[in-house]
Amino acid sequence: QKEVEQNSGPLSVPEGAIASLNCTYSDRGSQSFFWYRQYSGKSPELIMSIYSNGDKEDGRFTAQLNKASQYVSLLIRDSQPSDSATYLCAFWGGYQKVTFGTGTKLQVIP
């Protein structure tokens, strides 16, 4: 079983719609969760961190964490073509190690 599962996509949404990206993880000891955005050919950029159950909002981005279901999601409201990228889910389970998923490719169609 993979430690972090993400649908590779591509997930296509029209401009202005809500994009919903999902991630499940297997390590029940995971304590901190992250979403990174990676444009093609570029390095990952941290866009959201979430540490407790519930929702965390930052501008157009909302991260949702449900530790009981081992599930974390990222919602992007009012999607823009500039949001087209691969989104990596990651978690920190201790020992200075962060585990990354393989990413979901998002395409926002103008």
Added chain:
Amino acid sequence: DGGITQSPKYLFRKEGQNVTLSCEQNLNHDAMYWYRQDPGQGLRLIYYSQIVNDFQKGDIAEGYSVSREKKESFPLTVTSAQKNPTAFYLCASSIGVEQFFGPGTRLTVL
């Protein structure tokens, strides 16, 4: 400006050569990391260092070596023992659990 720099951006290696990738940060972060990214795969941890003069192997350390003589610098050497080194190499640093990435070095074996 504070940040993480990696050089070179592109690197070509001949069979049997050792090459060294540079990573420097001026964020005053204690921990630094090296990852490798291959198409369709998540980031895989090569080595990490939490303090100067100390480092630990990650999941795929074979064929790689590192040093941490200064807090700001964490160079990675890809040795001839690494049989499939063509990949995108990412350096990261952290204070706490959030990791921030440099721009990456794309290594190609000729």
